Every structure is written in structure tokens, then in C-alpha cells.
Amino acid sequence: MKLLLFDLDGTLLLTDGAGVRAMERAGRRVLGERFTLEGLTIAGGMDPLIYAEAAARTGVKDAHLRHESFRRLYLDELRVELAANGHRARVMPGIVELLDRLAGDPRVLVGMLTGNYAAAVPLKLGAVGLGLERFAVAAFGDDAATREALVDVALRRATLRIGRSLSRADVIVIGDTPADVRCAAVNGCGLLAVATGKYTADELRRAGAEVAVENLSDPSPLLRMIDSPDA
Numbered sequence: 454m455k456l457l458l459f460d461l462d463g464t465l466l467l468t469d470g471a472g473v474r475a476m477e478r479a480g481r482r483v484l485g486e487r488f489t490l491e492g493l494t495i496a497g498g499m500d501p502l503i504y505a506e507a508a509a510r511t512g513v514k515d516a517h518l519r520h521e522s523f524r525r526l527y528l529d530e531l532r533v534e535l536a537a538n539g540h541r542a543r544v545m546p547g548i549v550e551l552l553d554r555l556a557g558d559p560r561v562l563v564g565m566l567t568g569n570y571a572a573a574v575p576l577k578l579g580a581v582g583l584g585l586e587r588f589a590v591a592a593f594g595d596d597a598a599t600r601e602a603l604v605d606v607a608l609r610r611a612t613l614r615i616g617r618s619l620s621r622a623d624v625i626v627i628g629d630t631p632a633d634v635r636c637a638a639v640n641g642c643g644l645l646a647v648a649t650g651k652y653t654a655d656e657l658r659r660a661g662a663e664v665a666v667e668n669l670s671d672p673s674p675l676l677r678m679i680d681s682p683d684a
């Protein structure tokens with residue numbers, strides 16, 4: 454059985470910047486007007502690390518003590534942002550059809566691996582009419598210190614879910630950034646890179662992706678990887 458770990462932003466959906474705007478407003482409320490995400494690599498990042506990096510640049514002492522407040526305010530702001538602009542959020546081409554198709558496939562366990570705070574994920578999915586229940590296991594940005602470490606979190610949850618253990622080689626990471634490519638490579642997982650986010654297929658190949666597609670409207674590259682004995 455293969456464990457598919459879909460990234461969220463840029464892979465399943467795009468929120469048209471709602472997440473970034475909500476983070477910046479929350480950050481300014483917690484740490485003042487100097488808080489900005491400008492110049493940071495957000496795509497492929499982990500929410501807690503994005504906060505830490507942006508907070509460090511404000512010069513505010515002990516900013517880590519305000520992380521919990523930031524997370525709470527961010528979720529409030531994200532709700533406000535999606536209520537106002539959620540209609541601009543969109544699911545990526547082929548995703549709904551692919552998830553429908555995989556839902557009945559006994560060869561796979563459909564999961565998610567994302568740098569988002571766990572509580573942000575249902576909000577973003579809801580904006581495009583998807584539910585977290587489509588994902589049998591998920592690992593979030595607040596589950597580990599690095600994106601790479603989230604693979605083992607997802608594998609442990611998969612074991613609890615299906616009652617037997619899968620290996621890292623059984624995992625296929627599906628993501629839109631070099632961070633997803635690295636996450637798969639470090640863990641010895643299969644990788645399908647998809648150019649629906651900020652990076653082109655060529656850029657993802659240069660980052661090390663062996664398989665990079667424009668979008669998932671043609672599921673056959675992923676289905677071939679599912680069939681392959683060594684993901």
C-alpha cells in the first residue's frame with residue numbers, strides 16, 4: 454500500500470494570498486508594525502518557522518513567548534479573510550476528480566503533509582468545498598520542527614489508522630515547492646512535483662524532482678507511481 458502525502462497550498466488549492474494577509478495582520482497585532490513576511494520564502498515553509506523568522510526580524514525580545522497569541526490571532530484573521538475573500542480561493546485542476554478516484558482505491562491511503570498550523574487546514578479546505586475527512590492521515594506544521602520530520606509523523610498516524618506499518622519507501626509526497634522535493638529526498642520517499650504553485654515544472658526538476666507535471670488533471674503519472682513497486 455502507498456501512503457500519498459499531499460501538500461496543501463499550491464498543490465491542492467490556492468487561497469489567493471489569504472494566509473499571508475492573515476499572518477501579517479496577526480503578526481502586527483502581536484509584535485507591532487515592523488512585522489512583515491516580505492522577502493521570506495513562504496511557499497513550502499512551516500507556519501511556526503515563518504513566524505519565528507519574521508518575528509526575529511522585528512527585534513522584539515522573547516517573541517517566541519508570543520507565538521501562541523500569534524497562532525490564535527492568525528486563525529481569527531484567516532477566518533475573517535476567507536469570509537471576505539474566500540470566493541477567490543480555488544482548488545487546483547484535477548484535484549477533486551483525483552481525490553474522488555483515489556478514495557475507492559485499496560492500493561493507497563490518502564494523506565496530507567503540510568506546513569500549515571493544523572487548525573488552519575480545515576478553514577482553507579472549507580474555502581474550496583473540501584473536507585479534512587478526505588485525508589485518512591495528516592501531519593501539520595505544528596507536529597514537528599521541520600517539514601522533513603513530518604513524514605514519520607504521518608507514517609505513525611497511518612499505522613494507527615490501518616493497523617500495520619508502512620515504510621518511508623511506501624510514501625509518495627505530492628507537492629509544489631523545492632521544500633517538498635527535499636522532504637521526499639531526505640526521507641527516501643517517492644515524489645511527484647506539481648507546478649500549480651509558485652514554481653514551474655523546470656524549476657522543480659532543477660530542485661531534484663524526477664517527475665514534475667503541470668497539474669494533476671492527468672492523473673496517469675501518479676497512477677504509474679502507485680503501481681510501481683518502488684514508489
Ligand SMILES: [Mg+2]
Pocket residue numbers: 460461462463464496497628629630650
Ligand atoms: Mg505548497
